[in-house]
Every structure is written in structure tokens, then in C-alpha cells.
Amino acid sequence: AQSVAQPEDQVNVAEGNPLTVKCTYSVSGNPYLFWYVQYPNRGLQFLLKYITGDNLVKGSYGFEAEFNKSQTSFHLKKPSALVSDSALYFCAVRDRISGNNRLAFGKGNQVVVIP
Amino acid sequence: NAGVTQTPKFRILKIGQSMTLQCTQDMNHNYMYWYRQDPGMGLKLIYYSVGAGITDKGEVPNGYNVSRSTTEDFPLRLELAAPSQTSVYFCASSTNTGTDTQYFGPGTRLTVL
Numbered sequence: 001a002q003s004v005a006q007p008e009d010q011v012n013v014a015e016g017n018p019l020t021v022k023c024t025y026s027v028s029g030n031p032y033l034f035w036y037v038q039y040p041n042r043g044l045q046f047l048l049k050y051i052t053g054d055n056l057v058k059g060s061y062g063f064e065a066e067f068n069k070s071q072t073s074f075h076l077k078k079p080s081a082l083v084s085d086s087a088l089y090f091c092a093v094r095d096r097i098s099g100n101n102r103l104a105f106g107k108g109n110q111v112v113v114i115p
Numbered sequence: 116n117a118g119v120t121q122t123p124k125f126r127i128l129k130i131g132q133s134m135t136l137q138c139t140q141d142m143n144h145n146y147m148y149w150y151r152q153d154p155g156m157g158l159k160l161i162y163y164s165v166g167a168g169i170t171d172k173g174e175v176p177n178g179y180n181v182s183r184s185t186t187e188d189f190p191l192r193l194e195l196a197a198p199s200q201t202s203v204y205f206c207a208s209s210t211n212t213g214t215d216t217q218y219f220g221p222g223t224r225l226t227v228l
Contacts, residue, residue: 009155032214043119043205043219044158051214090157102173103217105150107157 002027002095004106012112019081021109023074023091033074034092034103035065044090050074061085081113116141119220121206127226128196136191136223138206144218145211147189149173149181151202152222158205164189165211196227 003026013019025031032051036044048059055067065076074091088110092103122137140147145166150158160173164183178200180192189208193200203224207217 004157034216036219041222043221044207046216046218049214049216102160102163105158107155 002031002093002104004091004093004104006089006091006106006109008109010110010112012114013081014114015083016080019076019078019085019111019113021076021089021091021111023076023106024072025074025091025093026072027093027095029095029097031074032094032096033065033067034094035059035063035074035076036090036092038088038090038108040087047076047089081111083113083115086111086113118142119206119208119218121204121220121223123223124221125224127228128193129228130196130198132196133192133194134196134225136193136204136206136225138189138191138220139187140189140206140208140218140220141187142208142218143186144208145186146209146217147183148207148209148217149179149189149191150205150207151175152205153202161191161204193225198227201225201227 005024034049035047038044048057050057050067058064088108090108091106094103119140148163149161159175162181164170170181203222205222206220209215209217
């Protein structure tokens with residue numbers, strides 16, 4: 001079974017400082033990995049994904065994530081956080097062997113960027 | 116393109132009532148999904164569909180039913196609503212490729228009293 005762990009409930013960061021949101025995953029085979037962001041009272045929006053190739057993936061709004069197979073991690077990063085980055089962030093994984101596009105989501109991390 | 120649309124945005128039900136949450140997508144996606152989101156619990160898959168006429172259970176299907184008569188529509192039916200079904204419900208869609216992004220609707224906030 002595939003699963004995701006997002007160990008921190010909330011991440012607080014000062015505006016302008018680097019932002020990191022942690023994610024570790026578990027799959028039986030090789031993973032497809034995704035990050036989504038949810039703003040208040042909105043649906044989830046896609047940020048970036050890792051399918052294959054370069055371990056460093058760049059996405060929307062200046063976010064990037066690094067796939068680390070040995071540590072089974074896919075941490076989301078942004079070099080300089082903005083107040084507008086305050087939102088709920090979800091990591092998700094799909095096992096490549098699965099044929100039904102089912103994603104397993106983590107519980108989410110609330111990011112608070114302090115002005 | 117409107118993407119994925121959901122109605123209603125909000126609903127309050129009494130215990131034992133029934134209702135249908137509507138979901139429509141205009142991207143010609145074969146795959147559609149229903150999730151529920153509870154605080155601190157992430158998203159749980161209720162049902163999904165890989166095409167018109169084909170549906171399957173997800174992690175938490177009890178108390179729900181779905182149908183998929185067209186590519187565009189994927190309604191979720193709640194029979195005999197219970198307080199445990201108080202949640203935010205999201206519909207999503209994707210193409211039938213394994214690497215594709217799922218696109219989410221804005222959600223329906225349901226309260227069962």
C-alpha cells in the first residue's frame with residue numbers, strides 16, 4: 001500500500017526566509033510524487049510533480065522539490081517565502097505499478113508566513 | 116474551460132436525509148474521483164471512476180454511492196446522512212495516464228446535524 005507522511009502540523013517562517021515542507025513516502029515500487037496547495041475555502045491546486053529524470057523538480061510560484069530515493073523523501077522548498085504562500089500544503093504519492101491513478105495524500109501541513 | 120465544477124457549495128442536512136453532490140468536468144477526462152477532507156486527516160478517496168459506466172470503491176465508500184453515465188458527470192449520493200459524514204467533499208478529474216495531474220473542484224462543505 002502507498003502512503004505519505006508529513007510530520008509537521010504547522011510550519012512557521014518569516015517572510016523572506018527559506019521555506020521547507022517535509023514529506024516522506026512509502027510505496028512498493030517506484031513513485032510518482034506530487035505537491036498540491038490549498039488556500040482557504042478553495043480546492044487543491046497543483047504545484048509540481050516528480051515522474052522521472054532530474055531529482056530536482058521546479059514548479060509554480062517559485063516552489064521546487066527534491067526527490068531523494070534513498071531517504072524516500074520529497075521535500076518542498078522555496079528560497080524566499082511570501083506572506084501569500086500561507087496555505088495548506090499536501091504531498092501525494094502514486095505507485096507506478098498501480099493502474100488506476102489513485103493517489104495517497106498526506107494529512108497536510110499548514111504554512112504560516114509571518115510578515 | 117470551467118474545469119471541475121461542484122454544486123452546492125454548502126449544505127446542512129438532518130440525520131437520515133439524503134442528497135446528491137454534483138460534479139461536472141469539461142476537460143474530457145476519463146478519470147474522476149470523490150474525496151472527503153477532514154481536519155488533520157488529509158484527503159480520503161471515497162469512490163473513483165475510470166470512464167463512463169465504470170466505478171470502484173476507494174478507502175472510505177460506506178454510506179455513499181456513485182454513478183457515471185457520461186464522461187462529464189460524476190454525482191455522489193449520500194443515503195441516510197450521519198454526523199460522521201460532516202466533511203468537505205472534493206471532486207477531481209484526470210486523464211488516463213499515470214503521470215497526469217488531478218484537477219480539483221472548489222468543494223462542497225456538508226454539515227449533518
